[in-house]
Amino acid sequence: xxxxxxxxxxxxxxxxxxxxxxxxxxxxxxxxxxxxxxxxxxxxxxxxxxxxxxxxxxxxxxxxxxxxxxxxxxxxxxxxxxxxxxxxxxxxxxxxxxxxxxxxxxxxxxxxxxxxxxxxxxxxxxxxxxxxxxxxxxxxxxxxxxxxxxxxxxxxxxxxxxxxxxxxxxxxxxxxxxxxxxxxxxxxxxxxxxxxxxxxxxxxxxxxxxxxxxxxxxxxxxxxxxxxxxxxxxxxxxxxxxxxxxxxxxxxxxxxxxxx
Amino acid sequence: xxxxxxxxxxxxxxxxxxxxxxxxxxxxxxxxxxxxxxxxxxxxxxxxxxxxxxxxxxxxxxxxxxxxxxxxxxxxxxxxxxxxxxxxxxxxxxxxxxxxxxxxxxxxxxxxxxxxxxxxxxxxxxxxxxxxxxxxxxxxxxxxxxxxxxxxxxxxxxxxxxxxxxxxxxxxxxxxxxxxxxxxxxxxxxxxxxxxxxxxxxxxxxxxxx
Numbered sequence: 001x002x003x004x005x006x007x008x009x010x011x012x013x014x015x016x017x018x019x020x021x022x023x024x025x026x027x028x029x030x031x032x033x034x035x036x037x038x039x040x041x042x043x044x045x046x047x048x049x050x051x052x053x054x055x056x057x058x059x060x061x062x063x064x065x066x067x068x069x070x071x072x073x074x075x076x077x078x079x080x081x082x083x084x085x086x087x088x089x090x091x092x093x094x095x096x097x098x099x100x101x102x103x104x105x106x107x108x109x110x111x112x113x114x115x116x117x118x119x120x121x122x123x124x125x126x127x128x129x130x131x132x133x134x135x136x137x138x139x140x141x142x143x144x145x146x147x148x149x150x151x152x153x154x155x156x157x158x159x160x161x162x163x164x165x166x167x168x169x170x171x172x173x174x175x176x177x178x179x180x181x182x183x184x185x186x187x188x189x190x191x192x193x194x195x196x197x198x199x200x201x202x203x204x205x206x207x208x209x210x211x212x213x214x215x216x217x218x219x220x221x222x223x224x225x226x227x228x229x230x231x232x233x234x235x236x237x238x239x240x241x242x243x244x245x246x247x248x249x250x251x252x253x254x255x256x257x258x259x260x
Numbered sequence: 261x262x263x264x265x266x267x268x269x270x271x272x273x274x275x276x277x278x279x280x281x282x283x284x285x286x287x288x289x290x291x292x293x294x295x296x297x298x299x300x301x302x303x304x305x306x307x308x309x310x311x312x313x314x315x316x317x318x319x320x321x322x323x324x325x326x327x328x329x330x331x332x333x334x335x336x337x338x339x340x341x342x343x344x345x346x347x348x349x350x351x352x353x354x355x356x357x358x359x360x361x362x363x364x365x366x367x368x369x370x371x372x373x374x375x376x377x378x379x380x381x382x383x384x385x386x387x388x389x390x391x392x393x394x395x396x397x398x399x400x401x402x403x404x405x406x407x408x409x410x411x412x413x414x415x416x417x418x419x420x421x422x423x424x425x426x427x428x429x430x431x432x433x434x435x436x437x438x439x440x441x442x443x444x445x446x447x448x449x450x451x452x453x454x455x456x457x458x459x460x461x462x463x464x465x466x467x468x469x470x
Contacts, residue, residue: 062379088381099376103394113380162380172379 011076012170012202013038013061018070020056031056031226034070043196043203045213047248048223054206057223058172061204062091074170089113092163092171092201096178098155100147106132106158107143113166131161136191153184160192164199173205177212189215210248214238222248266440274429278448281425284343284415285452288350289408296355297400300362301388310363317356325414328352329421346415346423353414354407361403365396398468405460412453416445 015036031053038044046054059065060072063079071078074087100109107128108115114124129139135157147155156176163171177185177192193216196203207213213220214234222230222237224244232240238249267274296317303310323331328349332339338348369392377387419427426445433441 064375064379085381085383088379091379091381093376093379095372095376095379097372099370099372101373101377101391101395102370112382116382116386159376 010039011037011073012040013204014073014076015057015060016070016073018060018067018072020060020065020068022068031060031223034228036221036228036231038202038204040202041200042218043205043216045205045207045217045220046223047207047210047213047220049208051225052223053226054208054223055174056226058174058204058206061170061172062088062093089117089166090168090170092166092168094156094159094163094171094173094176096175098147098159098176100155100158100162102147104147105143106137106145106147106150107139109147109158110161110165112162117166127165128161131165132158134164134195135161137161151184152180153188156180156188160195169202171201171203173203175207176205178207178209192216210252263440263443267444270444274444274448277424277426277428277445278452281412281415281427281449282452284346284350284418284423284425285408285411288347288354288411288415289404291347292351292354292358292407292411293404295351296358296403297362300359300366300400301393303363304366304388304392305384313359314356314363317359320352321356325349325353325417326420329417333421341422343418343423345421346418346425350411350415350418354411357407357410358400358403361406362396362400365399365403366392368399369395398464401460401464401467405457405464408456408460409453412449412456416449 013036015034018034019032021030034057036057046057048054056065060067060079061074063082063084066079071080073079074082074091079087100106101112104112107125110128110131111124114127119127128143132139132142137154137157142150142154142158147158150158159176163173177188180188189212196216205213205216214237217234219231219233220237221228222242222244229244230237230240230242237245299313303313320328329345332345332349333341339345366388373391373395374387377391382390415423415425416427416430419425419431426449429441429445433439433443433445
């Protein structure tokens with residue numbers, strides 16, 4: 001058992017027998033008996049069909065949902081005991097469609113958490129420039145634009161920059177590239193994969209796209225109907241013999257050109 | 261006597277009544293905004309209060325304006341003859357459009373934006389003041405615009421309880437069967453309403469964030 005402190009420090013996020021359900025709302029937000037450890041610096045991809053509970057797990061990690069049973073520990077403290085505002089400010093969050101504030105400029109969006117945390121102006125401004133460059137947007141060209149003046153891919157880049165601005169140790173991403181066209185998506189996946197390796201953050205990434213999971217993950221956790229059915233490295237994952245794994249791997253081979 | 265020469269001969273009186281009218285409308289609108297907008301912000305997260313507040317404001321709207329002025333006269337402190345009673349009635353009329361639009365504007369925000377705000381650790385108050393309110397501003401202003409136009413019209417009836425304004429000409433014109441007198445009240449009131457609509461429409465367009 002992991003009783004040594006040296007080992008437990010390594011657990012950035014831990015689910016202990018977590019179930020979540022609301023009696024009358026959305027069957028899709030149900031998860032059962034989840035035990036899961038996300039180690040420091042790994043990129044864990046939660047893979048599953050729509051409604052398998054991926055987003056619910058993500059929302060349990062930043063206290064947007066609190067478990068019905070069991071507990072979720074973030075940096076060894078239960079989300080029930082965290083000051084949720086503090087917890088969330090230490091966790092970057094990127095969602096599909098980015099969720100940028102339409103009344104803020106790109107720079108104001110990226111500066112959100114530094115502003116809430118009362119950083120001084122020059123430090124915030126420098127950080128905004130640094131973040132925009134990090135995600136491949138020229139600050140001089142983009143800082144003063146509004147979100148509506150950006151393409152979908154650019155908006156999502158700003159979403160990533162905003163999530164990283166206060167340098168959180170943890171990054172949660174909920175199908176961030178899901179709404180993009182295939183070309184832009186591939187471009188952002190490649191760039192993000194390189195970025196993730198460089199940043200060394202603990203990342204939990206939700207997707208229903210096996211290709212994306214294989215590209216980004218250090219470990220893939222497969223969910224089916226609210227339960228974990230597989231957990232493996234990308235290489236191991238493809239060799240697993242589970243019906244739901246096969247359902248996903250067979251979706252890979254269904255591409256034009258691959259003769260049936 | 262033609263209507264035009266009546267206007268020219270009585271231009272000072274008409275201007276005076278128009279300014280009185282404008283004063284009634286402005287005071288009533290300022291009070292109505294100061295009540296409705298904060299109330300709308302307060303009821304966003306409180307479903308029980310929301311039903312009561314919107315219900316009460318709707319009831320005021322259903323009372324015929326002349327009757328509402330009449331009802332208020334015998335009430336102590338806010339009632340009686342004159343401007344004060346008229347302003348109270350006008351405020352009651354203006355509440356609903358502003359309150360409803362404030363509520364609709366604050367709740368009609370893209371859920372993805374609200375989710376991002378919550379997930380990034382904004383407090384409820386920060387979400388309300390820095391996200392919901394600025395994004396709702398155009399809708400709130402549309403409510404203020406509607407309320408202003410209603411108030412300019414209803415304020416003509418305030419003359420019935422001695423509050424002055426352009427209604428004075430209209431009531432006198434009805435009593436004396438004089439088109440010129442009626443028009444001396446009706447035309448400036450219509451122009452005021454058009455002007456208010458135009459100006460507030462311009463502000464509203466500037467505030468709109470798509």
